[in-house]
Amino acid sequence: xxxxxxxxxxxxxDEVREALSAxxxxxxxxTEVKGFGRQKGHTELYRGAEYVVDFLPKVKIEAAIKTxxxxxxxxxxxxxxxxxxxxxxxxxxxxxxQVIRIRTGETGADAL
Amino acid sequence: xxxxxxxxxxxxxCSLAAPVIAQDKAAAPATEAKQAEAKPEAAAPVAAVAxxxxxxxxxxxxxxxxxxxxxxxxxxxxxxxxxxxxxxALFYGGLVRAKNMLSVLMQVFVTFCMIxxxxxxxxxxxxxxxxxxxxxxFSRLFLSGITxxxxxxxxxxxxxxxxxxxxxxQLTFAAITPCLIVGAFVERVxxxxxxxxxxxxxxxxxxxxxxxxxxxPGPDAFTDAAAAEKATAAAGWLxxxxxxxxxxxxxxxxxxxxxxxxxxxxVGKRIGYQKEAMTPHSLTLTMVGAALLWVGWFGFNxxxxxxxxxxxxxxxxxxxxxxxxxxxxxLFFENxxxxxxxxxxxxxxxxxxxxxxxxxxxxxxxxxAIALGVIAGALCLWGVSGLKRMLGADDSLDxxxxxxxxxxIGALGTGVFAAPILGGSGIYDYVANKTAADYSIMDQVTIQxxxxxxxxxxxxxxxxxxxxxxxxxxxLRVPEEQEREGLDVTSHGETAYHM
Numbered sequence: 077x078x079x080x081x082x083x084x085x086x087x088x089x090d091e092v093r094e095a096l097s098a099x100x101x102x103x104x105x106x107t108e109v110k111g112f113g114r115q116k117g118h119t120e121l122y123r124g125a126e127y128v129v130d131f132l133p134k135v136k137i138e139a140a141i142k143t144x145x146x147x148x149x150x151x152x153x154x155x156x157x158x159x160x161x162x163x164x165x166x167x168x169x170x171x172x173x174q175v176i177r178i179r180t181g182e183t184g185a186d187a188l
Numbered sequence: 189x190x191x192x193x194x195x196x197x198x199x200x201x202c203s204l205a206a207p208v209i210a211q212d213k214a215a216a217p218a219t220e221a222k223q224a225e226a227k228p229e230a231a232a233p234v235a236a237v238a239x240x241x242x243x244x245x246x247x248x249x250x251x252x253x254x255x256x257x258x259x260x261x262x263x264x265x266x267x268x269x270x271x272x273x274x275x276x277a278l279f280y281g282g283l284v285r286a287k288n289m290l291s292v293l294m295q296v297f298v299t300f301c302m303i304x305x306x307x308x309x310x311x312x313x314x315x316x317x318x319x320x321x322x323x324x325x326f327s328r329l330f331l332s333g334i335t336x337x338x339x340x341x342x343x344x345x346x347x348x349x350x351x352x353x354x355x356x357x358q359l360t361f362a363a364i365t366p367c368l369i370v371g372a373f374v375e376r377v378x379x380x381x382x383x384x385x386x387x388x389x390x391x392x393x394x395x396x397x398x399x400x401x402x403x404x405p406g407p408d409a410f411t412d413a414a415a416a417e418k419a420t421a422a423a424g425w426l427x428x429x430x431x432x433x434x435x436x437x438x439x440x441x442x443x444x445x446x447x448x449x450x451x452x453x454x455v456g457k458r459i460g461y462q463k464e465a466m467t468p469h470s471l472t473l474t475m476v477g478a479a480l481l482w483v484g485w486f487g488f489n490x491x492x493x494x495x496x497x498x499x500x501x502x503x504x505x506x507x508x509x510x511x512x513x514x515x516x517x518x519l520f521f522e523n524x525x526x527x528x529x530x531x532x533x534x535x536x537x538x539x540x541x542x543x544x545x546x547x548x549x550x551x552x553x554x555x556x557a558i559a560l561g562v563i564a565g566a567l568c569l570w571g572v573s574g575l576k577r578m579l580g581a582d583d584s585l586d587x588x589x590x591x592x593x594x595x596x597i598g599a600l601g602t603g604v605f606a607a608p609i610l611g612g613s614g615i616y617d618y619v620a621n622k623t624a625a626d627y628s629i630m631d632q633v634t635i636q637x638x639x640x641x642x643x644x645x646x647x648x649x650x651x652x653x654x655x656x657x658x659x660x661x662x663x664l665r666v667p668e669e670q671e672r673e674g675l676d677v678t679s680h681g682e683t684a685y686h687m
Contacts, residue, residue: 123572
């Protein structure tokens with residue numbers, strides 16, 4: 077099992093969710109986050125005061141998936157989240173050692 | 189050729205101005221007669237029974253308030269209250285960080301309440317009764333002697349309004365002025381220090397300034413040259429000099445702007461100023477506040493006419509167009525020098541225009557008002573950027589940059605654009621009962637400058653001493669850890685937003 081974490085542009089969230097559903101991903105968790113990468117920030121001007129905003133708003137999605145779905149899932153996120161411009165985000169893949177469904181007590185791939 | 193054009197312009201301006209004044213004056217006796225018919229029980233009863241209205245008016249010993257004027261003044265007073273709570277509170281509140289939102293709302297709200305009570309205790313008496321040219325007397329302490337039948341003079345002979353509504357209208361001016369100062373030291377000042385400072389400053393700066401600029405015995409005392417001289421001698425110091433301030437450029441805006449600048453220096457900078465981001469937490473609320481200020485300002489400016497006449501309408505349209513022009517001007521220059529026109533720039537430009545037109549609104553023509561607005565929009569933008577950097581103080585919400593600079597532009601500009609040759613109404617001569625024929629722009633600007641300098645010195649000195657006293661008694665700032673945590677939780681025990 078793998079845990080796929082992706083940082084994407086906020087307005088791409090719906091497309092990514094649809095793409096993941098289409099390949100059979102059962103559920104994702106979404107968090108609004110801020111951060112910086114190569115895109116860097118921008119400046120904001122309030123009357124005389126200028127501020128550099130380093131952290132831009134992004135969306136972080138997390139999905140626990142079966143190992144055999146990994147390549148498809150990565151491809152789905154890559155395609156749906158891409159604009160071709162700087163700041164499209166990144167995908168991180170982790171090994172997932174255990175999953176437990178709280179309601180039934182199922183474990184492993186059955187719980188996904 | 190130039191002379192000819194100037195002559196033509198002068199003639200044009202005079203012919204434009206004359207009917208306005210004529211209408212104004214003609215309206216006064218007519219309304220008097222009307223109200224003698226409409227409300228006989230309030231007029232002297234014997235006179236009311238007498239058949240012809242004209243005879244009744246002549247025989248009536250004391251003028252009775254006109255219902256239209258009274259109704260207008262009640263509406264105007266409510267509008268000025270709208271400016272402060274919620275208008276100014278939201279305008280300022282949106283500009284601070286979320287952790288200090290409630291502290292700003294509280295400072296404005298409670299200052300308004302405190303000054304309201306102090307005003308009726310002793311403020312009205314010191315500002316608006318006869319004393320010396322700098323301080324009034326104590327005859328109206330606790331509003332003693334005022335009844336529902338008491339009247340206050342207006343700017344027309346024989347026209348009065350109920351004194352209670354005059355007290356209330358002036359109360360709203362006295363209350364908003366200290367609230368303006370709050371913007372200079374938000375996010376770091378002790379709540380108790382704000383209240384104590386403003387109570388002292390109100391007593392020794394606002395009240396004498398209001399007395400100096402606005403107190404006079406009323407137009408009815410100006411019967412002939414000798415009486416006029418006597419009446420003028422009883423008026424406030426700057427009134428005697430002939431300073432023009434229709435709705436409070438000196439008394440309200442320069443006065444508050446200078447005290448704010450002193451406050452920003454004395455209280456000191458916020459922790460992290462120019463190192464950490466101190467971005468406004470809700471420009472939406474700031475826009476709502478600025479819009480409420482604009483709407484309320486019609487009561488402030490047009491209400492300062494004290495009667496529902498053509499001059500009130502003049503002040504109304506000036507308040508409308510000067511503000512619009514200042515907004516456009518600010519945004520134009522902001523776009524030119526900073527790259528983008530901003531919502532905060534638009535809201536700030538509107539307030540700058542409102543401030544600048546305040547002293548001028550009843551004296552200048554609409555084109556003069558637009559010129560004033562354009563100048564104020566450009567110079568106040570400089571006031572909050574270039575000038576602010578030069579001054580080096582953390583005047584957090586730019587009280588000096590907008591109200592101080594805008595107020596000075598307005599006060600001096602009044603002297604220029606009140607000139608009949610520039611479409612202004614000139615100066616009314618209450619002895620001759622017509623507009624004075626001669627108007628010297630240079631002389632009037634000199635008089636206006638006297639008013640500006642007097643206000644700067646008076647307000648600055650009083651503010652400095654008052655801050656010193658408050659610092660010694662209770663201290664000005666909250667401890668550093670409270671400032672970092674935010675004043676909402678540490679000073680008031682609550683949080684503005686739960687999301």
